[in-house]
Amino acid sequence: MNVANPRFDVYEDRCPTRLVLDRLADKWALLLMLRLTDGPLRFNQLKRDIKGISQKVLSQTLKKLERDGLVTRTVYPTVPVTVEYALTPLAATLREPVEALTRWAETHMPAIAAAQQAYDAGIETR
Amino acid sequence: MNVANPRFDVYEDRCPTRLVLDRLADKWALLLMLRLTDGPLRFNQLKRDIKGISQKVLSQTLKKLERDGLVTRTVYPTVPVTVEYALTPLAATLREPVEALTRWAETHMPAIAAAQQAYDAGIETR
DNA sequence: CGGCATCCATACCGATACTG
């Protein structure tokens, strides 16, 4: 990612897998989309739900997702203003593979934790 | 990720999905495992194959994967020394969901690119 | 409420030099 362009980064070539991996390899992006699968949510609602995310990063991440066509941003002219974020049909197609991944995560978390403990123990006594 | 601990980061609580997402949300980690699915490879071979990765980052990433029990590191006492990295059975179970994700990436890359262009065009003329 | 602008700390990453 560069910042030369004041707008957004321009990705210079490379294979498509690499490009998309670059985007999906974002902790918050996946988490956000997961949270939105049940329906649209407002900005501060997301901020509350996804504990630990700052408003700055939330804002940035939503903007990226919007640019990638994965999320829509709808403004309702209430007072004060209401903004809703929702998944697009494109994002809906992403749901299955992402859920497969989270299922894997939940299933194998214990194995990973065990591997870490073994690894760390091995280093301690070296 | 912190660096307070000279060893590795200690993750303080949170849900498992979050923890694992933290690890998988790593461009190089996914790429590396993808490259290793065809069989074990040596350090410099990986460095050559995964174009753009520095030897420092490669080393760090492999170490993380090893700690998580996803990759094994085997040293053969040749001269000079030979080191092979291979996926573990645990990593093999990760293969399917990851490939589903990359299939999605390749399929929907055009749609994403189109969405970006539309988005950027909209901003230009604002 | 839903942000953006700014400031500041630090995490990260590449380049380089050195070692078993």
Next chain:
DNA sequence: CAGTATCGGTATGGATGCCG
């Protein structure tokens, strides 16, 4: 070959203050 150590620039993220 397969790394580790160090240094310096940069990108990133949190905290704060302000605005429509």
